[in-house]
Amino acid sequence: MITRLVTVQNPEGLHMRPADKLVRAASGYQCQIELERCGQVADCRSMIGLLTLGAPQGTQLTLRAQGPDADLAIEAISRLFDSQFDDH
Amino acid sequence: MRIWPSRPSRVFLIHNLMTTNPRMLELQGIAVSPGVAIGKAIVFDREGYSIARCLISRSETQKEWERLVEAVGRAHHALGLRGKQTTDTWGSDLGGIFSAQQQLLLDPHVRSEMEHLIKDNLYAAEYAVSEVFAKYAAAFRKASSSFLAERAADVRDVEQTLLEALTGKPTQTLKEIPHEAIVVSHDLTPGETASFDTEKVLAICTEAGGPGGHTAIVARGMEIPAVVGVGNFLHNIRSGDEVIIDGHLGRIFVSPDLPTRERYLKRRLARETIFTELSELKDLPAETSDGVHVELMANVEFPTETQTCLARGADGVGLYRTEFLYLGHEKEPTEEEHYQAYQQVLRDMQGRPVVIRTLDLGADKMGMTRPIEPENNPFLGLRSIRLSLRNPALFRVQVRAILRAASSGNCWIMFPMVTTLDEYRSAKFLLRSVADDLTCEGIRIPANIKVGMMVEVPAAVLMLDRFIEEIDFVSIGTNDLTQYTLAVDRSNDSVADLYQACDPAVLRLIKQTHEITSKHGKSTSVCGEMSNNPAYALLLVGMGIRSLSLAPSTIPVIKKAIRSVTLGQCEAIAWRALRLGTAREVDAFLMNQLAGLVPEIVLQA
Structure with missing residues (x-):
């Protein structure tokens, strides 16, 4: 299990299009990927789960991955957060 | 020796097979609007789509x-x-x-x-x-x-x-009902019911809901039968099935068999006949047989209902709900839209009193302009007069429109859900300041507009002796008074049976209210569901109430009940009812009294 802290940096928060990008990215890996906010856990492949986190700008989330390509997935997903989902 | 089944029983079996429909389903709900309807069902999912809730093998x-x-x-x-x-x-x-x-x-x-x-x-x-x-x-x-x-x-x-x-086809919405049909749904929002094509809806039947809900009120306004609170049954019915709705007994028959169908066709005919007889009472006063007059006013939801009010012989409009202006619309109504709606009713009622109630909605229903945080307890939250006082700009629009329309008829203004004296004073202060503005603009406002309040929170009853000097009239809203006295959410299926307007606690509050107002010579009207039931109406008359406000369609029945009794009989009913300990005892006693005094009406139901 690999864990990393990520922060929602884009002004609109984890809304529809960022969540869409997360789901698409996560779907490219075999490992289990989860995001956690204050005890609430969402499967990174579930649009509804991600939206339900209701994370606005500035929210810190715990990113977790478990499986064969977990390290690659963590890298790719946290890059998405850092690049503000290429969504300016 | 073996005994073979005898021939007659076989014949009986065949006869049974021919006349009974094995698919017939009989259900019991809460009757909220009287009448009998027979027709094809149109099933709506709660989001407004037509969904066949069926199971597969x-x-x-x-x-x-x-x-x-x-x-x-x-x-x-x-x-x-x-x-x-x-x-x-x-x-x-x-x-x-x-x-x-x-x-x-x-x-x-x-x-x-x-x-x-x-x-x-x-x-x-x-x-x-x-x-x-x-x-x-x-x-x-x-x-x-x-x-x-x-x-x-x-x-x-x-x-x-x-x-x-x-x-493979576009989903259906409530507005597009193709032909005359009985609307069947889990629940209907006020906006949905308000958007009905009244020409095409024969009756309404919902899984959820209670006696005081919007479906009930709208159905009575449309004078169509309705049964609510039936419980889960949508998986047993699909659009196109034949349905009978019995709005007297709260029964529903899906795919009725022949005998049931014939029985109800007869009932429908009988009802139409009684209706004709009752309508002959239209121009007779609502007086007990010993000459005590009771004012029968109408509860009105939409401006177009004034025609029904007049046709049923209403003495005025005892409750003009103004929520329709806000519901089912994207934007808040303009002052002009308010004004047109009020002016039409005041003018149509030709000098009879029209009591206009200011906005009585919860914040949850007013999502059109501002996002509002969801409330844990909307009924105890920001609603009704509280919402109006919190949004003076919105409130002023409505009050301005009422005052401008006032000269078109006999206008009374009523504030809902008043709990404290401060609230009433604030509302009246705003009313006065709006009136001053209008006078400065040169708009004439009648001098004698009566201003009063709804009594629907127990706190208002307890403090009524302090309110009384500052109000012209009160109207008891038994629906909310019951809900707030008994701590029961009337739209919650699991506790709806606890919601009983005839609960002795509610009766005591009504009695106390009337004692205070009559001592000060102010009028008291009762405008909740309670007034629609002939047995309860007689009880209220016995308690001293001389003004009832009810659904226009029930005016003839209530008039018939009042004309069939003496004041002494009503007072005897009240004396006894106020000494009973439970809602069930009161209800049984009242129904029994009605059956003895006015059997014709009981037979009708």
Whole structure:
């Protein structure tokens, strides 16, 4: 299990299009990927789960991955957060 | 020796097979609007789509699941196409939404829940789709952030696309009822009921709801039978099934057999006959046989109802609900829209009193302009006069319109849900300041407009001796008074049976209110559901109430009841009822008295 802290940096928060990008990215890996906010856990492949986190700008989330390509997935997903989902 | 079945029993069996429909289903709900309707059902899902809530057999589950998977593929394609077209026309910001909606469609949780409902619970695909998406839409709607609340619309979009892919035809909405039909639904929002095509809805029947809900009020306004609170049964009915709605006894028959059908055709005819007899009372006064007059006013929801009021012989409008102006509309009503609605009713009622009640809605129903945090207890929250006082700009618009319209008739103004003296004073202060503004603008306002309040919170009854000097009249709203006295949410199915307007505690509050107002020579009217029941109406008259406000359609029946008794008989009923200990005892006693005094009406029901 690999864990990393990520922060929602884009002004609109984890809304529809960022969540869409997360789901698409996560779907490219075999490992289990989860995001956690204050005890609430969402499967990174579930649009509804991600939206339900209701994370606005500035929210810190715990990113977790478990499986064969977990390290690659963590890298790719946290890059998405850092690049503000290429969504300016 | 073997005994063979005798011939007659065989004949009987065959006869039975010919006349009874094995599919007939009889259900019991709460009767909220009288009448009998026979017609074809049109089933609406809570989101307004027509969903056949049917179950499949175990052997069909795999095929049904594959049918859904194929539909998901088609829906995915349709969303992609919509996204591309939108991007071409409006750019990727908007088009990207549909790509995100595709993710909602493919969400693994959604998918596994639908699979579970089909494979384990034997739901038809459409039913599974509507269950799962409705659940998420509801969860989003309840979410505290406005961002999530807006996602409910996306969930509904996806649901609709998927249903269209499944059925191959556009989903239906409530406004588009193709022919005369009986509307069957889990629940109806006030906006939905307000958008009905009144020409085509024969009756309403809902799984949820209680006696004081909006469905009940609107159905009575439309004078169509309605039964609510039936419990889960939508999986047993589909659009096109024949249905009988008995709005007197709260019964529903799905696919009725021949004898039942004939019985109800006769009942419908008999009802029409009694209706004609009652309408002959129209121009006679509502007086007891020893000459005590009782004013019978009408509760009105829409301006067009004044014609019914006059046709039923109403002495005025005892409660003009103004919520219709706010419901079912995207924007807040303008002063002019308010003004037109009030002026029409005041003018149509030709000098008879018209009591206009200011906005009586919860903040949850007023989402058109500002996002409002969801409340844990909306009935104890920011609603009604509290909402008006919190939004003086909105309140002034309504008060200005009422005052401007006042000179068109005999206008009374009533504030709802007043709990404290401060609230009443603030409302009256605003009224006075608006009146001053209008006078400065040169608009004439009648000098004698009566200003009063609804009594529907126990605190107001307890403090009424302090209010009394500052008010011209009170109207007891028994629906909310019952709800707030007994701590029962009347729209909550699980406790709806505790909601009893005839509970002795409620009767005592009504009695106390009347004692205080009559001592000070102020009028008291009762405008809740209670006035619509002839047995309760006699009780109220016995308690000293001389003004009732009720659904226009029940005026003739109540008039008949009052004309059949003496004041002494009513007072005897009240004396006894006020000494009983439970709602059940009161109800049984009243029904028994009515059966003895006015049997014709009981037979009618």
